[in-house]
Amino acid sequence: MSPKSPTLGTLLRGLRTRRGWTLREMSEHTAIPLSTLSKIEHDRLTLTYDKLQHLAQRLNMRVSELFAEPEPGAAPQAVTARRSIGTLDKALRVKTDNYDYFYLCTELRRKRMIPIVTRVRAKTTAEFGDLVRHPGEEYIHVLEGRVQVHSEFYDPVVLSEGEGIYIDSQMGHAYIVDTGCEEALLLGVCSSADEDLMESLITLHEQEGSL
Structure with a gap:
């Protein structure tokens, strides 16, 4: 089977990563x-040829270069030692109709693993809306209450305190409060090769509600 075309x-995203830009910096440049x-x-969106020409001009590239894949065998990144202690009082809080998100360890930039404490309020899939999709994988662990996990390819599953689930985040998914619970508290870890995963997630949250 031939490999899937990018x-x-x-x-x-690969071009932006090679230039060392965040999503916000890419927005400023383009x-x-x-x-x-x-x-x-x-x-979730494509561009017309006119828009591609505009994008290429802003990046001082030809349109054909936008579709050029990098050469294999790039040098690995240097190993660095970092640490951060995550507390709710220092967390970045994002409030939407369905959730309260508390992003931990936000002083570390370009993390490939995003720890999030989430308070779930949505009680039905109709209340939640469209399933969420984003790059990478995630693990969710229930700290308080019970949640129903709805996903694109599996039947719903109920998780109680002390239970967790690991999923492909690119698969449509939603977490809602199980019957009989008012709210639930989750600890989640999202990971991706995208160094700007946190900005990508917050952008998705902005579409759910307001900061």
């Missing part, structure tokens, strides 16, 4: 809104 989103770039990188 999408515009994959190529654009004059394309951050939320639009996020949708492109997540393969």
Whole structure:
């Protein structure tokens, strides 16, 4: 079987990563809104040829170069030692209709693993809305209450305190409070090769509600 061709989103994210830009910096360089770039990188939006020409001009590239894959065998990144202690009082709080998110260890930039404490309020899939998708994988562990995990390819499953689930985050998914619970508290860890995963997640949250 021949390998799957990369999408515009994959190529654009790779280009941004090679230049060492965050999603916000890419937006500033290209004059394309951050939320639009996020949708492109997540393969939820494409661009017309005129828009591609504009993007290439802003990046001082030819349109054909946007679709050029990097050469294999790139040198590995240097190993660095970092640490951060995560507390709720120092967390970045993002409030939406369905959740309260508490992003931990936010002083570390370009993390590939994002720890999040989440308070779940949505009680039905209708209340939740469309399933969420984003790059990478995630593990969710129930700290308080019970949640129903709804996903694109599996039947719903109920998790109680002390139980967790590991999923492919690119699969549509939603966490809602189980019957009989008012709220639930989760500890989640999202990971991705995308160094700007946190900005991508927050962009998705902005579409759910307001900061």
